[in-house]
Amino acid sequence: xxxxxxxxxxxxxxxxxxxxxxxxxxxxxxxxxxxxxxxxxxxxxxxxxxxxxxxxxxxxxxxxxxxxxxxxxxxxxxxxxxxxxxxxxxxxxxxxxxxxxxxxxxxxxxxxxxxxxxxxxxxxxxxxxxxxxxxxxxxxxxxxxxxxxxxxxxxxxxxxxxxxxxxxxxxxxxxxxxxxxxxxxxxxxxxxxxxxxxxxxxxxxxxxxxxxxxxxxxxxxxxxxxxxxxxxxxxxxxxxxxxxxxxxxxxxxxxxxxxxxxxxxxxxxxxxxxxxxxxxxxxxxxxxxxxxxxxxxxxxxxxxxxxxxxxxxxxxxxxxxxxxxxxxxxxxxxxxxxxxxxxxxxxxxxxxxxxxxxxxxxxxxxxxxxxxxxxxxxxxxxxxxxxxxxxxxxxxxxxxxxxxxxxxxxxxxxxxxxxxxxxxxxxxxxxxxxxxxxxxxxxxxxx
Amino acid sequence: xxxxxxxxxxxxxxxxxxxxxxxxxxxxxxxxxxxxxxxxxxxxxxxxxxxxxxxxxxxxxxxxxxxxxxxxxxxxxxxxxxxxxxxxxxxxxxxxxxxxxxxxxxxxxxxxxxxxxxxxxxxxxxxxxxxxxxxxxxxxxxxxxxxxxxxxxxxxxxxxxxxxxxxxxxxxxxx
Numbered sequence: 001x002x003x004x005x006x007x008x009x010x011x012x013x014x015x016x017x018x019x020x021x022x023x024x025x026x027x028x029x030x031x032x033x034x035x036x037x038x039x040x041x042x043x044x045x046x047x048x049x050x051x052x053x054x055x056x057x058x059x060x061x062x063x064x065x066x067x068x069x070x071x072x073x074x075x076x077x078x079x080x081x082x083x084x085x086x087x088x089x090x091x092x093x094x095x096x097x098x099x100x101x102x103x104x105x106x107x108x109x110x111x112x113x114x115x116x117x118x119x120x121x122x123x124x125x126x127x128x129x130x131x132x133x134x135x136x137x138x139x140x141x142x143x144x145x146x147x148x149x150x151x152x153x154x155x156x157x158x159x160x161x162x163x164x165x166x167x168x169x170x171x172x173x174x175x176x177x178x179x180x181x182x183x184x185x186x187x188x189x190x191x192x193x194x195x196x197x198x199x200x201x202x203x204x205x206x207x208x209x210x211x212x213x214x215x216x217x218x219x220x221x222x223x224x225x226x227x228x229x230x231x232x233x234x235x236x237x238x239x240x241x242x243x244x245x246x247x248x249x250x251x252x253x254x255x256x257x258x259x260x261x262x263x264x265x266x267x268x269x270x271x272x273x274x275x276x277x278x279x280x281x282x283x284x285x286x287x288x289x290x291x292x293x294x295x296x297x298x299x300x301x302x303x304x305x306x307x308x309x310x311x312x313x314x315x316x317x318x319x320x321x322x323x324x325x326x327x328x329x330x331x332x333x334x335x336x337x338x339x340x341x342x343x344x345x346x347x348x349x350x351x352x353x354x355x356x357x358x359x360x361x362x363x364x365x366x367x368x369x370x371x372x373x374x375x376x377x378x379x380x381x382x383x384x385x386x387x388x389x390x391x392x393x394x395x396x397x398x399x400x401x402x403x404x405x406x407x408x409x410x411x412x413x414x415x416x417x418x419x420x421x422x423x424x425x426x427x428x429x430x431x432x433x434x435x436x437x438x439x440x441x442x443x444x445x446x447x
Numbered sequence: 448x449x450x451x452x453x454x455x456x457x458x459x460x461x462x463x464x465x466x467x468x469x470x471x472x473x474x475x476x477x478x479x480x481x482x483x484x485x486x487x488x489x490x491x492x493x494x495x496x497x498x499x500x501x502x503x504x505x506x507x508x509x510x511x512x513x514x515x516x517x518x519x520x521x522x523x524x525x526x527x528x529x530x531x532x533x534x535x536x537x538x539x540x541x542x543x544x545x546x547x548x549x550x551x552x553x554x555x556x557x558x559x560x561x562x563x564x565x566x567x568x569x570x571x572x573x574x575x576x577x578x579x580x581x582x583x584x585x586x587x588x589x590x591x592x593x594x595x596x597x598x599x600x601x602x603x604x605x606x607x608x609x610x611x612x613x614x615x616x617x618x619x620x621x622x
Contacts, residue, residue, distance in 0.1 A: 183483030
């Protein structure tokens with residue numbers, strides 16, 4: 001069994017409620033931090049823990065916190081990024097839905113460290129029922145003195161506001177999120193200045209993922225050094241992985257970082273192997289944006305080492321033979337799945353979600369989608385494959401925010417590792433239209 | 448998509464106005480524009496499932512901002528409807544992980560059963576069928592959102608029938 005720090009109490013009956021959560025050791029980190037520690041000491045523990053941002057970028061959380069401008073005296077804000085929209089990712093939803101107080105506790109403790117008196121949870125608008133769950137948790141925490149004015153009699157005040165988005169992947173990007181929170185279109189900002197200096201309402205702001213904030217509770221309770229002992233040297237702690245695709249047991253799992261990928265996919269404790277007795281073809285390990293890898297490269301690195309679920313092991317080999325841990329959205333493809341079709345689907349997604357500010361992304365994502373559509377439906381040429389490669393190359397690194405990269409990487413990796421499948425589509429025009437990879441538009445009833 | 452001008456002025460009733468003021472109070476003094484997204488959700492609920500030009504103009508007055516500031520937001524986010532929709536919006540996720548677990552079959556089946564294509568509304572005004580991008584339910588695919596709820600694992604005709612019956616029953620009760 002792998003160690004659980006976030007979901008260890010998830011099966012306790014009634015853990016959604018304040019009373020049960022509290023009776024099971026909840027809000028201990030708030031008591032400890034507010035009564036016995038200074039804000040700087042809390043930040044120090046988070047730094048020592050080695051916790052890296054769980055939203056996808058993996059930036060060290062403690063370092064991000066230490067950049068927050070406290071000298072200017074302007075109001076500071078903590079904004080929790082709960083805009084979970086990366087295809088393949090559904091872990092934050094799980095945490096907020098089933099153990100909401102863990103997030104609220106993490107926000108109180110983190111806000112104390114950041115010396116902010118107002119925190120926002122920017123949650124994607126589609127999670128309408130979770131908005132209610134979070135407000136209820138906030139009310140309960142307030143009624144019990146863990147939130148609001150003069151928390152636990154320490155003189156520290158904090159309000160938390162749940163703010164629903166309205167359907168836009170781009171608002172998961174932290175400056176797009178801040179624009180949206182200001183009541184505008186979610187157009188990412190040029191950086192610098194970074195949010196730590198000029199964020200919400202141009203005031204110093206820290207934006208953290210739900211899971212990162214939740215992890216702070218355990219770190220404060222047990223110390224950063226203890227946290228750093230879990231996982232691997234460069235990937236401390238545990239990570240929520242949302243597993244989906246053609247596996248027997250899709251769902252949200254908390255793993256200790258460093259778990260072998262092979263064990264994660266095939267052990268009954270986790271994904272339970274490939275569904276319907278099929279063979280595995282490919283894996284997208286960290287949400288749709290990260291490079292797709294064929295079976296041989298996801299199970300073992302190019303050097304033949306077993307691939308592990310950690311930041312460094314998944315990155316091993318760079319983009320030539322590696323990928324990224326990303327958000328933990330783990331998508332498994334069986335042998336029946338069509339890589340061209342899947343790449344077209346993702347290209348359509350990024351085209352739909354591009355905010356339109358930067359030409360390479362606005363034009364390039366649509367262009368990629370059109371080329372992929374042409375190839376998938378049997379009208380492609382060999383030159384189209386090269387053109388596709390060229391277009392993705394010209395998007396990557398040429399946009400204000402990482403959405404451009406996120407759109408380019410799945411296309412690049414699909415061509416890099418599955419070029420033969422693209423070429424097959426070009427040389428087998430007829431079959432492209434008649435073969436069934438299990439995903440064709442076929443009604444369950446006769447029309 | 449062009450917004451609809453109905454020629455009829457709208458405004459919140461007392462209870463909706465109270466909700467709106469509560470939302471505005473969440474944000475710091477002078478930052479009432481931050482309430483835009485939640486207030487537009489409220490408006491869409493209150494004004495029949497979509498945002499007409501009049502509804503957007505009303506929200507602009509309520510938040511003391513220019514109408515264009517509301518238009519540019521309402522046209523940016525996918526959850527705001529600028530055209531009237533049916534009583535139930537069936538929003539089927541068709542992004543990668545859902546696609547490989549049968550999202551296209553779900554869409555085709557719904558089209559068959561409802562006798563409409565994606566983007567259309569049934570003649571009785573009950574159902575609008577829509578494709579949407581990832582709803583963070585990838586492990587529970589294929590799925591759709593209807594109102595406040597997610598309906599997941601819709602991988603058989605039986606489950607789809609059950610869902611449609613449930614919604615029709617709900618509508619019948621309301622009438």
